[in-house]
Amino acid sequence: MGKVTKIPRPTIERLALYSRPLEAFQESGTPIISSEKIADLCGVNPAQVRKDLAYFGEFGVRGVGYDVKDLLREIKRILATDRTWRLCIVGMGNLGSALALNENFRKRGYHFVAAFDSDPAKAGMKHPCGLKIEPIGKIRDLVKTLKIEIGVITTPPGKAQRVADLLMDAGIRAILNFAPIQIRAPECCVVENVDFTLKLENLVYHLHKSS
Amino acid sequence: MGKVTKIPRPTIERLALYSRPLEAFQESGTPIISSEKIADLCGVNPAQVRKDLAYFGEFGVRGVGYDVKDLLREIKRILATDRTWRLCIVGMGNLGSALALNENFRKRGYHFVAAFDSDPAKAGMKHPCGLKIEPIGKIRDLVKTLKIEIGVITTPPGKAQRVADLLMDAGIRAILNFAPIQIRAPECCVVENVDFTLKLENLVYHLHKSS
Numbered sequence: 001m002g003k004v005t006k007i008p009r010p011t012i013e014r015l016a017l018y019s020r021p022l023e024a025f026q027e028s029g030t031p032i033i034s035s036e037k038i039a040d041l042c043g044v045n046p047a048q049v050r051k052d053l054a055y056f057g058e059f060g061v062r063g064v065g066y067d068v069k070d071l072l073r074e075i076k077r078i079l080a081t082d083r084t085w086r087l088c089i090v091g092m093g094n095l096g097s098a099l100a101l102n103e104n105f106r107k108r109g110y111h112f113v114a115a116f117d118s119d120p121a122k123a124g125m126k127h128p129c130g131l132k133i134e135p136i137g138k139i140r141d142l143v144k145t146l147k148i149e150i151g152v153i154t155t156p157p158g159k160a161q162r163v164a165d166l167l168m169d170a171g172i173r174a175i176l177n178f179a180p181i182q183i184r185a186p187e188c189c190v191v192e193n194v195d196f197t198l199k200l201e202n203l204v205y206h207l208h209k210s211s
Numbered sequence: 212m213g214k215v216t217k218i219p220r221p222t223i224e225r226l227a228l229y230s231r232p233l234e235a236f237q238e239s240g241t242p243i244i245s246s247e248k249i250a251d252l253c254g255v256n257p258a259q260v261r262k263d264l265a266y267f268g269e270f271g272v273r274g275v276g277y278d279v280k281d282l283l284r285e286i287k288r289i290l291a292t293d294r295t296w297r298l299c300i301v302g303m304g305n306l307g308s309a310l311a312l313n314e315n316f317r318k319r320g321y322h323f324v325a326a327f328d329s330d331p332a333k334a335g336m337k338h339p340c341g342l343k344i345e346p347i348g349k350i351r352d353l354v355k356t357l358k359i360e361i362g363v364i365t366t367p368p369g370k371a372q373r374v375a376d377l378l379m380d381a382g383i384r385a386i387l388n389f390a391p392i393q394i395r396a397p398e399c400c401v402v403e404n405v406d407f408t409l410k411l412e413n414l415v416y417h418l419h420k421s422s
Binding site: 021041042078081085094098149150176182190196198199204208 | 224227231232252253254292296304305306312313315319387391393401403409410412413414415416417418419421
């Protein structure tokens, strides 16, 4: 299998999606899976699945399917999800707190190693997730000493850009932003936004169109 | 402006994105905005913005820009976000609880009118968001009497499909799913999935590639 240089972003997103049922099949001991089955479980068409997987050379055996273990290992290697990553979360309100307690992150190798909040009343408190809540002023130090790689922002929108700037100044180059604003970042940094209401807007457009 | 029949889904998603800075400009009283400014604030290229807006006829004046109020009103009309929508949330754990308390939903016209949980210990409790937590068994009745249009699922993954089936049986045709599984639904229903870890996988791929 050759070195992969440029894979389109939608393919990367779908590879992550494909890994979900593959994990379930690996856990249940299913050895082989067809592109049709992956497609069906992920809501993608089978030709798309085959096309996406073809970027990585010959995984499948025509008429038989893909080896679940091999395929999953290779996808994880490509996505770099075959290792753990160190995250911090900034903004320990309801959402930040819920995310810090969400098992799905740790299960996938995303470990929260620090939690920050600008509220002096929260600083020093031990959160139920096990982390001590630190003041914003310690972002720079802790990002370095704890070797934090990804910052998660769950502050109110008015504070998100300043927090992003603090994270980036401290050397963070990847941010997952839950605040409903667009974070400005230089080219060296990647920002992914999670805006629940954008998803709802797709839903209501479809409801409205079909009514 | 003619009747719009078929707008590509990525355009719909971007229209929702464009509406965010437009709202901010409307609030601050800015009358005119350029495609470059919208593009810059949304992280999209200006030609894309102009192309997306061209689906709806002639909004802009070349060299001047778009009328903020007119453009926002038209986008909201197209997306059907110029009205309020009635939602229920199923699964009142940490995440469900955080979402029920999130101001961003109500601000955008998404009103939670019912909350459900399968835990008998929670049923009947009043949640800080103001809703009484109802047992799962009341989904069918309450969806009808409260005219609920959208269901939000924040249950553990193992319960999500059953909850989706209950919602759809009750007449719900739009689901926002936060459980890390793919929900199966008939063609008449739309399901949008929010999987935070898929976003993280894009981030780590980019971190890994650039390191």
